[in-house]
Amino acid sequence: MPDAHPAEQFSDFEQQQDAAELGMWVFLGSEVLLFGALLLGYFVYRCDYPEGFAEAARHTKILIGTINTAVLLTSSFVVAWAVTLVKLNASRFAAILFWIAAALGVAFLILKGVEYHDEFDERLVPGLNFHFEGASHDAVRLFFSYYFIATGLHALHITIGIVALAVIATRARRDDYSSAYHAPPVLAGLYWHFVDLIWIFLFALIYLPGRAT
Amino acid sequence: MRAHLPPRHLVLSWLGLLALLALTVTLAYQPLGAFNSVAALCIATLKASLVAAVFMELSERRSLTISLAAAGFFWLGIMFWLVFSDYLTRPNFPPSPPQL
Numbered sequence: 497m498p499d500a501h502p503a504e505q506f507s508d509f510e511q512q513q514d515a516a517e518l519g520m521w522v523f524l525g526s527e528v529l530l531f532g533a534l535l536l537g538y539f540v541y542r543c544d545y546p547e548g549f550a551e552a553a554r555h556t557k558i559l560i561g562t563i564n565t566a567v568l569l570t571s572s573f574v575v576a577w578a579v580t581l582v583k584l585n586a587s588r589f590a591a592i593l594f595w596i597a598a599a600l601g602v603a604f605l606i607l608k609g610v611e612y613h614d615e616f617d618e619r620l621v622p623g624l625n626f627h628f629e630g631a632s633h634d635a636v637r638l639f640f641s642y643y644f645i646a647t648g649l650h651a652l653h654i655t656i657g658i659v660a661l662a663v664i665a666t667r668a669r670r671d672d673y674s675s676a677y678h679a680p681p682v683l684a685g686l687y688w689h690f691v692d693l694i695w696i697f698l699f700a701l702i703y704l705p706g707r708a709t
Numbered sequence: 710m711r712a713h714l715p716p717r718h719l720v721l722s723w724l725g726l727l728a729l730l731a732l733t734v735t736l737a738y739q740p741l742g743a744f745n746s747v748a749a750l751c752i753a754t755l756k757a758s759l760v761a762a763v764f765m766e767l768s769e770r771r772s773l774t775i776s777l778a779a780a781g782f783f784w785l786g787i788m789f790w791l792v793f794s795d796y797l798t799r800p801n802f803p804p805s806p807p808q809l
Binding site for chain 2 (some may be wrong): 517518521522524526527528530533534536539540543558562565566569570572573575576577579581584586589685686689692693696697699700701703704705707708709
């Protein structure tokens with residue numbers, strides 16, 4: 497095990513783990529503000545154009561969106577399960593679970609790609625081929641600008657998360673982690689759950705409005 | 710292998726999250742007027758809280774960790790509060806005609 501001793505500024509692994517986790521939460525706080533500023537803009541324009549945003553949201557692919565939400569929730573569950581196994585010294589089995597979670601992340605990106613492709617075909621991509629007949633033209637274009645920036649930024653986070661999970665899976669397979677030393681899988685897990693958490697809000701704001709009318 | 714089964718609280722949270730997803734999609738198609746958006750955001754907040762409390766194990770952490778986790782949302786709340794206290798009250802204060 498390469499990391500059999502805590503770093504010299506820590507008295508034990510528990511203290512090191514605690515400091516690492518606090519640092520991760522500070523980073524996630526900055527991520528809250530990154531996505532939060534985007535959502536603030538979304539809410540302001542949604543107040544300005546309630547009907548236009550509802551009409552635009554009806555053009556999103558709710559079936560793919562719902563499946564993707566279930567995929568991310570499931571992969572989050574699998575990661576949480578894997579982290580409990582690492583803490584029980586069952587790293588080999590945890591490695592398989594980390595690979596499954598990463599594969600679910602890849603499935604999410606593939607479905608997202610299908611969705612982007614459909615939207616491109618329907619000429620809903622501002623800046624590339626946007627074309628929309630109707631009074632809500634400007635509001636629909638605003639909505640889809642937000643849609644592509646928010647989901648694109650989220651997809652970037654998913655990609656980083658997949659790489660992180662793959663690294664953790666490889667190291668778990670090599671038995672690098674134990675009940676004493678397990679900060680990296682815990683931190684990667686926190687990041688992955690956070691990306692899931694952001695998607696929960698994006699899903700509610702992108703796919704659900706305007707469905708009842 | 711038996712020891713490798715997922716802990717019960719994780720399974721229950723996962724099933725709960727999927728049930729909430731089904732509920733929020735179903736509710737979105739019911740004509741509830743303004744309540745549609747309220748329901749969608751309340752359920753999203755509930756799902757996010759479940760993820761944070763159970764998957765991210767915040768419910769088992771000490772108060773310092775929880776307050777750091779809440780800090781981002783606290784500052785976000787300030788940002789929303791200041792922006793919307795201006796933005797939503799603007800119609801009440803129409804610009805005065807230019808002074809000649």
